[in-house]
Amino acid sequence: MNIEFIEEKLNEIYKELEKDVMKILNDQSLDKKQTNLRIKPYSSAKQILQNALDSIKMADKIAKKSLEE
Numbered sequence: 001m002n003i004e005f006i007e008e009k010l011n012e013i014y015k016e017l018e019k020d021v022m023k024i025l026n027d028q029s030l031d032k033k034q035t036n037l038r039i040k041p042y043s044s045a046k047q048i049l050q051n052a053l054d055s056i057k058m059a060d061k062i063a064k065k066s067l068e069e
Contacts, residue, residue, distance in 0.1 A: 003058045010049055017042050 024030065024038045 001056065001063075003057060003060055006056060008048060010053055014046060015053065017046055 021039055021042050024035060027035070030038065033067075
C-alpha cells in the first residue's frame with residue numbers, strides 16, 4: 001500500500017477544509033454560535049480522515065509484519 005500517496009491526498013483535502021474554515025471565520029455577518037455550528041462539520045471531517053489514515057497505517061504495518069513471518 002502506498003501510504004505516502006494517501007497522506008499526500010489527505011493533506012490536499014486538509015488544505016481545502018482549512019480554506020473553507022477560514023472563509024467562515026472571516027465572515028463578519030456570523031455570530032459566535034453560527035460560526036461554531038458551521039465549523040463543526042469541518043473539524044469532524046478532518047478527525048474522521050485522520051482516524052482513517054491511522055487505521056490504514058496500522059493495517060499496513062500488520063500486513064508487513066505478517067508477510068515477514
